[in-house]
Each structure stands twice: as C-alpha cells, then as structure tokens.
Amino acid sequence: MNIFLKLLKVDRRFIYIFIAIVVILPLLLKPKFPVVPSQPVKDVYNYIENLPEGSNVMISIDYDAASMPEQQPFLEALLRQLFRNKLKPILIVQWQLGAPLGTMGLEKIAKEMGAKYGVDYINLGYRPGYVAQIVGIGKEIRDYFKVDYRNVPLDSFPMMKNVHNYNDIALLVGLEAGATYLVWIEYAGGRFKQKIALALNAVSAPDAYYFYQSGQIVGLVGGMKGAAEYEVLVGKPDLAVAGMASQSYSHLVIILFIILGNIAYFIEKRTKSKEGGK
C-alpha cells in the first residue's frame, strides 16, 4: 500500500528515464513487430497504384524538422512507389523550413531509383503565401512557380511542358504537420476538384478523418504508424517500421504508468476516507 502512495510522489525524472529506455533500447535491439496496413493507408496506396503511367503527382511539403521522424519515412516510401510505377513527382513546399527535407528525400530516392531530374521528377521549392498559391495553381502554376528551386525556368524541363494547373495533376499528396491541408481541401479540392491524399502527424490525424469519410480525400496516412504501414505496402520496410517497436513499448509504459497512478489514487482516496471516518 505504502509503495503505491510513495509512487504518487515519484520524481518525474524517473518517468523520463523509463521512457528514454523504452525508446532507445528497441532501436538498438530491433525486435520485429508485424505491421498490418489499415484501410485509410491502403486507400492511398491503391489509388496511386491505379494511376496511369506518366501521371503527375504533386507532393506538398507542409512540415519541418519537428515532424521529420513521422513524415520523412512516408515521403521516401511514397517516392519509391511513384518512381517504381513511372509516375512523375512534382515537389512543392509550403513550410519554408521543410524545403531541405523535401529536397533531401527526393534526391535520395531519385538516385536510388535511377530517376532523371526534369524528366522523371521536379522540385519547385518554396514560395510564400500558400493560400494565394493554392488558388493560383488552379489557373496557371507558372504564375507562382516560373522557375524551379534552383531558379531554372520551368519551361526548360520536358516534364513541365504540359503542366499548367490542377487538370494536369492526377493526385496531390499533402504531408502535413499543421493546418495547411484545410486550404488544400477547401480550394484545390473544393473549387478545382483536385484529388487529394493526406499524410498527417499522429497528433492531428484524427482531425482529418471526416474528410476521409466524406470522400474529400482519397486516403489518410497517420503518423509514423501510417508511414510504417506504407513502407510495408511498398515492400521496403525502413525507418518507420524500425520505429514501431519503440512506439509500441513507449505506449505500453505510458499505459502502465496510468494504471499505477490510478491504483495509487484509489488507495490514497480510500485511506483519506478511512481517516475521515475516524
């Protein structure tokens, strides 16, 4: 009994140490966990699988380094699928500090898959003013992106010759850490009927479920778990799958802490009521 009461006053640094251990150890020992893809993730994967060869897929980098562990593995898995299916990624950035992350992921996978810049993929970089830009792309992409991320004119790239607006983009995939996706859905989806798939941080994924249910987005990838499911679907388990063991054990430890905290709470409550009765 006393132990539980003492637990109520435990130094929070002990909790921090426990969490650190259950996050770090699985990353070192690499235990294997089965990852079963969920329906919202499968819907994104299947939609892309059914796109005709040569279709343009716009990827919007709407995250920064804080969300890198959740979003970067999905970006890489997505790019592997796109290049494998001879689809053409067009990368744009709405969060300025995400620009190098997008470029890093794109260049890494393009090199791995033997894709050629300007022919198989393009990186348009960051432009300020995302609402104006998302509306503007509906008319002409060149109004906002006359040049790519290295200031090379867009028309000098073969793959961009026939790309003008959303009519030329088969799917928009938004990798989202904030609320930029609402503007994509409101303008690109609502006004221009652009098909949209979203990958959101785990903390904000529940907010996008009603867009998935209503068919406003074709599918939804939520957090590192969603990224791990996508890696499994693409057939190349990577960083997200590796992170699943850490996430599983840390969830388990948090649950154990909650249970212990509640046991201690009820013991304390009972002790107090007994003392009150005397």
Add this chain to the structure above:
Amino acid sequence: MLKGKGIPIFITFLVGMIMIVSFFIPHKPFGDIEKISLNWYSIIAGFTMLLGVDSLIGMHFRKVKRKDENWFFSLVLIFGFVATVVVGIIETVRFGTAFDDKSYFTYIYNYFIVPLQTTMFSLLAFFIASAAYRAFRARNFDATLLLITAIIVMLGRVPLGEQISPYLPKFTEWIMQVPQMAAKRGIGLGISLGALGVSIRIILGIERSYLS
C-alpha cells in the same frame, strides 16, 4: 460622407464582399480581384514577421541589459538570430540560394535547426508520460470512459495491439471513425457556424472590437 471609424468599416465590408463573391464566381473580373487580394494578403502577412522579430529581439535585449534571470540564454538567442540572418544573406548572395549543399546556412540548418526542432518535439513524449501519470485519473464515469478509450486507442494504434488481438486495431479504427467522428463533427460544425456568424458581423460592421 465617410469619416472616422466609417472608413475602416467600409473597407472591411468591401473586401469581405469581394472575397465572398469571388469564391463563388471565380471568373473575370472577380477571379482577378481575388488573386490580387490574396497576393496583398501574403505581402501584408510577410510584414507581420517584422513585428514578431521586433518583439522577440526587443524582449530578449531588455533581459540581457537588465541581467534578468537566465539572461545568458537570451544572449544565445540574439547571437543565434543575428548569425543565422547574416549567414543566410551572405550565402544567398554567394550561391543564389541559402540552402546550397556547400552553404554554411545548410550547415546551420542540418546541425542546429533540425536537431533543435526534433528535440523540442520529442520532449512531448516525456511530458505526456509524466502528465498522464499524474493527471489521468478515473475520477468519475466520464473520466473513466475517456481513460479506457485512450488505453484501447493507444494499444490499437501500435503493432503491439495487433499481437494482443487482431480485433484491437479494428476496434480502434471503429472508435476513430464513429464515436470520435461524432464528437469531432459536432465541434467542427459549432466552430464553423460560430466563425461564419462572427465573419458576417464583422463584414456588416456590427462587430467592431477589432477597431479598438
């Protein structure tokens, strides 16, 4: 004649009506007006950054000057800010973009900004664990229901849940798609209707608190 507060109220009414009409009729001339308005909005929003920078640097500068508690961290912030801006400008002039592979700005980004941002976000895991332990109590029926649901979702959203029972992830998905959605839709509709009401009041000049 318009005078005093009548001028900003008229401008708000005019701009608000243009944005509403252009949303539903995105063709000439409304489409062009919308495009211009959104570009202006981007430019004005850009200038608000100056206000933020002024406020941030001003506050930390005063802390350093008065040698307040933890003033050294304020000094680090000012130094970091100035160094990043200076290096960013120099490298943009040198390479045409601050994010060139050989740029020192890229070095700052890779070895300072990325680790700092990821560390800040990672700290959440520790705070959530500590907060859950101290505050997540089954005090009444509602709290107990929330607690049980949270535990199911926490297990069902990781592969460990699949190992405990294949039904756990399916049940979690049901929780996310049905009860969670019901509450979210209610909140979403409430927020949207509220925002709509406030917007109409501002456009019609009934709500004027933004002028004070």
